[in-house]
Amino acid sequence: MEFKNSTFIKLLIVQCLSVFGLAQNFDFFYFVQQWPGSYCDTQRNCCYPTTGKPDTDFGIHGLWPNYNDGSYPSNCDPNSPFKQSTVSDLISNLQKSWPTLACPSGNGLSFWSHEWVKHGTCSEAVLDQHGYFKSALKLKAQIDLLQILLGAGINPDGGSYSISSIQNAVRNAIGSTPGIECNVDASGNSQLYQVYICIDTSGSSIIECPIMPNSDRCDSAIVFPAF
Ligand code: 5GP
Ligand code: 5GP
Numbered sequence: 001m002e003f004k005n006s007t008f009i010k011l012l013i014v015q016c017l018s019v020f021g022l023a024q025n026f027d028f029f030y031f032v033q034q035w036p037g038s039y040c041d042t043q044r045n046c047c048y049p050t051t052g053k054p055d056t057d058f059g060i061h062g063l064w065p066n067y068n069d070g071s072y073p074s075n076c077d078p079n080s081p082f083k084q085s086t087v088s089d090l091i092s093n094l095q096k097s098w099p100t101l102a103c104p105s106g107n108g109l110s111f112w113s114h115e116w117v118k119h120g121t122c123s124e125a126v127l128d129q130h131g132y133f134k135s136a137l138k139l140k141a142q143i144d145l146l147q148i149l150l151g152a153g154i155n156p157d158g159g160s161y162s163i164s165s166i167q168n169a170v171r172n173a174i175g176s177t178p179g180i181e182c183n184v185d186a187s188g189n190s191q192l193y194q195v196y197i198c199i200d201t202s203g204s205s206i207i208e209c210p211i212m213p214n215s216d217r218c219d220s221a222i223v224f225p226a227f
Pocket of ligand 2: 102
C-alpha cells in the first residue's frame, strides 16, 4: 500500500512537471524574416513558388521558440503533423507573406509544414497550429521591415551598409535591437540575409533579445542586394 502510494505521488509529480514544462518550455521566440534577394543570389540559387515571383519584400522564415542561453528545442511533438485544413483561411496570406524559395518550386505547404513540425510543435502549449501561423502573419503585418529600412535610407540596391546602421534603423522603429544573419552571394560578398526580432512567449509582443543570434558570417559592411 505504502509502495503504491509513493508510486502514485511520483507519477503525480511527473505529471505536474510535464504540464508546467509544456506551459512554457521555452523562453522567447525569434521571429525570423528572410530577404529573398539574398536567398536567391547565392551559388545555390532559388526557385520561385508555383504562385509566381514573390513581392519585393522580406518574407517570413519562421517563428522559433528559443532558450535564453541560445539553444533551442525542436521537433517537439511527433503526434502533431501539419494539417492544411487548420490554416485554410490563412493560405492566401501565407502565400504572400511566407513564400517558399527553395528548389524545386513549391506551393509553400512543405515549407510551412517543416516550420510547424520543427519549431511550431515546441510552442504548442501557447499557440495551436492556427494560432502559430496567425501570430507570425500578424507580426509580419505589424513589423514592416522593408519600409523601416527604406525610411532610414537603407535600400536594396546592391549598396553596402554597416550592421549597426541596419540595427539602429530597426531599433528606432520598434524599440528593440534585431539580430542580423548574413550569407554569401555567388561572388563571395557578405550580405543581409535574415533579420531576427525577439518576441515574448505569447507570440505577440516585441521584447529585447535575451541573446543575439550568430552573426559570424557578417562583415562590418554588408550588401543589401536587389530582388
Ligand atoms: P543554419 O544552420 O542555416 O543557421 O540554421 C538552420 C536551421 O536551424 C534554421 O533554419 C532553424 O530552423 C534552425 N536554427 C538556427 N539557428 C537557430 C536559433 O538560434 N534558434 C532557433 N530556434 N532555431 C535556429
Ligand atoms: P530551417 O532552416 O528552418 O530548419 O529549414 C528550412 C527548410 O525549409 C529547408 O529544408 C529548406 O529547404 C526549406 N525551405 C523551403 N523554402 C524555404 C525558403 O524560402 N527559405 C528557407 N530558408 N528555407 C526554405
